[in-house]
Amino acid sequence: MIVTTRSTEDSPEVDRFAWWHDMTMTTLIPTAIHTDHADDFRACLTMLDFGLAQISSMSYPSISRVRRTPELIRRSDPEYLQLSLTVTGRMRIAQSRNETELEDGELVLYDSSHPFDGSALPRHGDGVRQIVVQLPRRLLPVPPDRLTPLLSTRLPTDRGFGEVLRRFLIQVTERPHEYGPADGPRLTTVLVDLIEAAIGQRVDERPMPPADRHPQALYLSVQNFILRNLSDPALAPETIASAHHLSARSLHRLFQRHGATVAGLVRHERLERARRDLADPLLADVTVSAIAHRLGFRRPADFGRAFRAAYGVPPRDYRKAALGDTGQQRTRAPGLSRACPSGR
Known part of the structure; x- marks a missing residue:
């Protein structure tokens, strides 16, 4: 957390x-x-x-x-x-x-x-x-x-x-x-x-009875593992399955029951994280290539094609539209603070 x-x-x-x-x-x-x-x-x-x-x-x-x-x-x-x-x-x-x-x-x-x-x-x-x-x-x-x-x-x-x-x-x-x-x-x-x-x-x-909850808990565990390892370019069904003591076939069946695929979820979560980072004023000084690299994309060109296919615009154009003319100023705006006041 x-x-x-x-x-x-x-x-x-x-x-x-x-x-x-x-x-x-x-x-x-x-x-x-x-x-x-x-x-x-x-x-x-x-x-x-x-x-x-x-x-x-x-x-x-x-x-x-x-x-x-x-x-x-x-x-x-x-x-x-x-x-x-x-x-x-x-x-x-x-x-x-x-x-x-x-x-x-x-x-x-x-x-x-x-x-x-x-x-x-x-x-x-x-x-x-x-x-x-x-x-x-x-x-x-x-x-x-x-x-x-x-x-x-x-x-x-x-x-x-x-x-x-x-x-x-x-x-x-x-x-x-x-x-x-x-x-x-x-x-x-x-x-x-x-x-x-x-x-x-x-x-x-x-x-649902407890017997039906185990697959849901396993599915959540796998998704959390994927989110924690998005930066790993080698993140693949085989490594994900091994980390959860599953066969690759069992992993694919687990995702099929939820109407999803392993590769599709990895790609979606990487692109969603990239989209949030590109729109974050506090990350305006981080290059598009650096954002792509730390989310597991080996080549910027691959990231650019995937992002455009998902959102309809290139990453740089999306960032420009999201941040507008104030992106550089916002990086100096207040960001992290020690704590919010507790409730009354």
């Missing part, structure tokens, strides 16, 4: 909201946000990166409106399922014909592939604190016809698995020092199981 904290504290007051907007566009998912505190936006984000999933704890004055539009979805869609816990404040979200308002301690699901509209406001002038989970939708073994009706609806947190999930999110974000780099896959498995169980209770379904 990797912990990163970013804050507006070192940025000039007039630039804080613009920096926060740009940072969340790359760290979370692209959205259009507005605030009544643009003249001095004091905010902080701590991200816990498990490899396949991320949990971000944020504090900020207010967001008067946040939108994910069809245009933003067409521009970039990581196909994430997101889960938001309102720690302090009042939140509203509307998606897929559902709209809900949330108070302290309440959870809601939403999907990066569908437009949404919302807001986050303080209750007593003390600001907003929110915890957001991001994980690839493919990790959650819940059929779309069961999941879609739950988007933008409240998940109970006063009982059952919803309460356990709420306590887990608060504990892991308040005490991340209790976990090490090797705990990312375990935390991902716990997180996915808790979300699935909370959804199962919400629709009055029984969770």
Whole structure:
């Protein structure tokens, strides 16, 4: 698990909201946000990166409106399922014909592939604190016809698995020092199981029996291994299978059950990581070739062809469009900070 904290504290007051907007566009998912505190936006984000999933704890004055539009979805869609816990404040979200308002301690699901509209406001002038989970939708073994009706609806947190999930999110974000780099896959498995169980209770379904969970845990373990070794040019089905005491044939069957291929996942994750790095203002001084090399591409030309095939533009053009004219300035904007203030 990797912990990163970013804050507006070192940025000039007039630039804080613009920096926060740009940072969340790359760290979370692209959205259009507005605030009544643009003249001095004091905010902080701590991200816990498990490899396949991320949990971000944020504090900020207010967001008067946040939108994910069809245009933003067409521009970039990581196909994430997101889960938001309102720690302090009042939140509203509307998606897929559902709209809900949330108070302290309440959870809601939403999907990066569908437009949404919302807001986050303080209750007593003390600001907003929110915890957001991001994980690839493919990790959650819940059929779309069961999941879609739950988007933008409240998940109970006063009982059952919803309460356990709420306590887990608060504990892991308040005490991340209790976990090490090797705990990312375990935390991902716990997180996915808790979300699935909370959804199962919400629709009055029984969770899958333990015998059915082992393949899912193995699949998560393999994906985390791939993410940890993206920089290895020799990353291949044979080495992945060997690391998990599987035959190459068994590994391919495991991926086929999830409608994926090993090579396809490696390529997708490398390109997605490269896309995020190219759009990160803090990496504007890192060359395209260097980004490609550290993600396991032996030759820049191979990376360029693969990137263009996936996203429709060459890597340099994508970076230019993502960073605009402020890319070099943003590298000097506030980046890493020691810690966000704890919740009240």
